[in-house]
Amino acid sequence: MPEQSIPKEAAYQIINDELMLDGNPRLNLASFVTTWMEPECDRLIMSAINKNYVDMDGYPVTTELQTHDCICSFGIFICRPWNFLQNRCVNMISHLLNAPIGEDDIAVGVGTVGSSEAIMLAGLAFKRKWQNERKAEGKPHDKPNIVTGANVQVCWEKFAKYFEVELKEVKLREGFYVMDPVKAVEMVDENTICVAAILGSILTGEFEDIKLLNHLLTEKNRETGWSTPIHVDAASGGFVAPFLYPDLEWDFRLPLVKSINVSSSQIIAQYYQFIRLGFEVSTCSFAFLSHYVMKGYRSIMENCMENAKAVKEGIQATGRFEMVSGDVGVPLVAFSLRDSSRYTVFDVSQSLRRFGWIVPAYTMPADAEHVAVLRVVIREDFSGSLAERLVSDIRKVVADLDGRWSRTAIVAEVKAEEKPGGVVAHRKSVRETTQPQEIDGDRRGRVDRKKTNGVC
Ligand SMILES: Cc1ncc(COP(=O)(O)O)c(C=O)c1O
Structure with missing residues (x-):
């Protein structure tokens, strides 16, 4: 606790600036959790954010909504x-x-x-x-x-x-x-x-x-x-x-x-939160009753599936990935690298961060631990143009990793020739000498953390 206070504007600025360093939730394709809602929902959130909905005596209308007109929680x-x-x-x-x-x-x-x-x-x-x-x-x-x-x-x-x-x-x-x-x-x-x-x-x-x-x-x-x-x-x-x-x-x-x-x-x-405030009741009420209803939900889900299909086809067209997810299920695309001898899905995931995308890579649980995949969850706010953008960025990342690999190999061969006796370095060991910690350490960490490694 600092002894001296600072102006509230400065305190706001400091915290807000730090928060800017977070990833962009809309580009977080790891998450199943809602990252966008209608502006009217955002307004409802602000007007009900200070209500604790379990206080039925203090907030009878919120309670009424909860118990009669909406799904009451997540x-x-x-x-x-x-x-x-x-x-x-x-x-x-x-x-x-x-x-x-x-x-x-x-x-x-x-x-x-x-x-x-x-x-x-x-x-x-x-x-x-x-x-x-x-x-x-x-x-x-x-x-x-x-x-x-x-x-x-x-x-x-x-x-x-x-x-x-x-x-x-x-x-x-x-x-x-x-x-x-x-x-x-x-x-x-x-x-x-x-x-x-x-x-x-x-x-x-x-x-x-x-x-x-x-x-x-x-x-x-x-x-x-x-x-x-x-x-x-x-x-x-x-x-x-x-x-x-x-x-x-x-x-x-x-x-x-x-x-x-x-x-x-x-x-x-609806957004995710851990405490029970009034806004979740009113926004859920909004989502279920005023706006989405059966027809609305169906069309949102159909749209998600269409965008998932576009991502899937775009990724398949690169020729570099194998599809792991099927056509029936929740709208997500899981895919693995056809050839992991030079770089892995963890490298692809890491490189996509450069464009702002958060795409998790993980290994499958027992007895399929040797299979490593990337996963993209398609939510309501993921548009067709974002789908195109993602596929194009995946292409760039793959081309970049291919290029990086050839540069590393050329440098290694030149070095090997310079040595007396001209020992030719093994490809894998060449790469390990260039970036051993980041790649191996990161990958090992993810494997160790098993089901908590971003797939939740
Ligand atoms: C299939 C499944 N079960 C359980 C959970 C846990 O849900 P929550 O994070 O809301 O506690 C999740 C979260 O992603 C999930 O996908």
Whole structure:
């Protein structure tokens, strides 16, 4: 704490100047989280920023909006058997997710600050339910486990650690980067509290085959007498699939799907924040009711998919990359280098920063760690012209890295000739002598940090 104060204008300037050094959120293609909203939303934010919406007495209108007219937060945890929050917005979402409730019934669910919190709540509920059933049967209840794919978001690992549940991960393999339902069901045992499937994998945007999972698990439950349920982590796909693939069965239409978390802050709808202020209620209300509605959401998602297609085709046309993401899923493009012998996706990611783009590079989880990819998430505010710009900058980066490599090789050969005996340096070792720390250190760090390396 400084002893002396400075004028508030100067304090503002100092902080604002420092913040300018941050990346540009709109060019942050690593993030699923909304980085642009309508100007009217920004105005609503400013007018409600000083309201703490859990203070229902002080802010009854905000509370009213929350409980009757909008989705109340970012992550929504919706479940079947518990009834603890009568929220009309949860009701709207439940209908969107095909919960088997009549028009006059009330859905149950709760708003959370994000999908991580929603997942903690869902996981805890499954754990308690499993424990209570085991206790009632007089069976041991001290070794709960949960089955997921190795592609899950890091919050599932946190859930397992915080709440002492063994995480049983279905390993991936090259060319298959989502949970294999057959292997998942094989891993289920009497201590499994639930199988967690992802709608919109963080690695490739793909939807897991939840219908097949439901079918196989139903068979297993019938054979064993267990009642292992399914949770769907639809943080990124929950507001994509209902609009783009309404016939895809992944939600409450499947009997074993007992809970779903969805996130209105991902891809479209609303900014992310960690505390509960009034603005999130009013902006979400705006997003869901006044503006987007079903038709609006569908057209936004179609637009995102078109831009994703343009990016994908542009990248493919360079001839240097292999597509890792498919055509069905959340709008993202994941791709790997065809030839990584001279430079890697980490170099491409690093070089793109020069143009302002934040494009994460990461290695796949077990057992596909040898596959390294770049990922671009296409959000509502990513326009066709930005797509062209990105592809053109990727071309420049690749040309630059190619050029850098040839220059390095020429210098090395000249040096080798100068030496008595004329030892010819090995290409890889030449490069390591020019830039060993930055590239290897950076890459190793990313591998070590595994799922927290920018893919969240
Ligand atoms: C599939 C999935 N699950 C969970 C999460 C965690 O969500 P949050 O950051 O809102 O806690 C994310 C975040 O990107 C995600 O993509």
